[in-house]
Amino acid sequence: MTKDVITVLYDDFETLDVFGPVEVLGTLADRFNIIFTSQNGAIITSTQKVPVSTIPFGVPDARSYVLLIPGGVGTRQLVKDREYIDALRRLAENAEFILTVCTGSILLSKTGLLDGKQATSNKRVFAWTGMESPAVNWIKKARWVKAGNIYTSSGVSAGIDMALGFVADQFGRGTALQVARTIEYEWHEDPTWDPFAGLYG
């Protein structure tokens, strides 16, 4: 049986934050079924102009699911939107696993679900993490961080490495390597690999 992956889109999401992990998980078509949602259901457009057709994220049904939260410029507004954060919290509380990419972790942190947990985010705007959510234990040098059922990754392309790490945790390293080969991707399988952490002060 496949597991649903509920992808939460909003205008001005970062393209690869979504479609890197979607490529990895969607390639395992017998394991995952990818669903594209947004708060109201509409054509949602990424910062790089990709128009994606979405359905509204409502109250999730009884099936277990993975929640995928991308980052992007759009998070700047959403972190201040109480109604949005409340809806996201309901989705996140019921998820079996949560994966975030880039500033998607900052968005998730506003729900309180990361309080007291380790997490990471984009390195170029890393100073923003502590300002928004000081109760999170933000890890600067990490490609991705696993804290229980929550995986947070570094910027943009890091989502691909994290998704492969998630696949390895679920189905073994061999499956992750097989997916990486299929998409001709050189997986950085060490979650502490992070040459970008040192670039910004």
Add this chain to the structure above:
Amino acid sequence: MTKDVITVLYDDFETLDVFGPVEVLGTLADRFNIIFTSQNGAIITSTQKVPVSTIPFGVPDARSYVLLIPGGVGTRQLVKDREYIDALRRLAENAEFILTVCTGSILLSKTGLLDGKQATSNKRVFAWTGMESPAVNWIKKARWVKAGNIYTSSGVSAGIDMALGFVADQFGRGTALQVARTIEYEWHEDPTWDPFAGLYG
């Protein structure tokens, strides 16, 4: 002035073939404007279930543009579709640059525009290239190949490296490195780097 990037979608395209290069080029918003098209204009769905809203690709207007052709399972039918290939040829003949990812090069090869030129493709199905288009000089070990104004890349994630190579050729290596850093991507900037060429016989 921005240059249009006309992205040619079809059902069962491979997700990252499109959105890797779109991330790279779309991040340079002052240089490129990404447009999503398909033969008839519709919601087009990738193999990994991404529903993208597209407009019909008609006769291109006078502006110069970059044509981006992804690969994917959908190419298996399209290589036999004379009407589709004719429409693709008209688009390709008028493009200033053509970028293909994965089996997108096999689709392009059916137009005849790659005859006598060097090109590459996905390594897992590489035997298919010569069967479809023996007049092309297919290069097995290459991350991407540049032949005049045509760039062809290896499988799926190779499109990211090729797009950065295209950016370097257009605007200099510094710009490509800057984009790579922004998306926290370790660019394989040597087009002959290809650890996947040796995996399949």
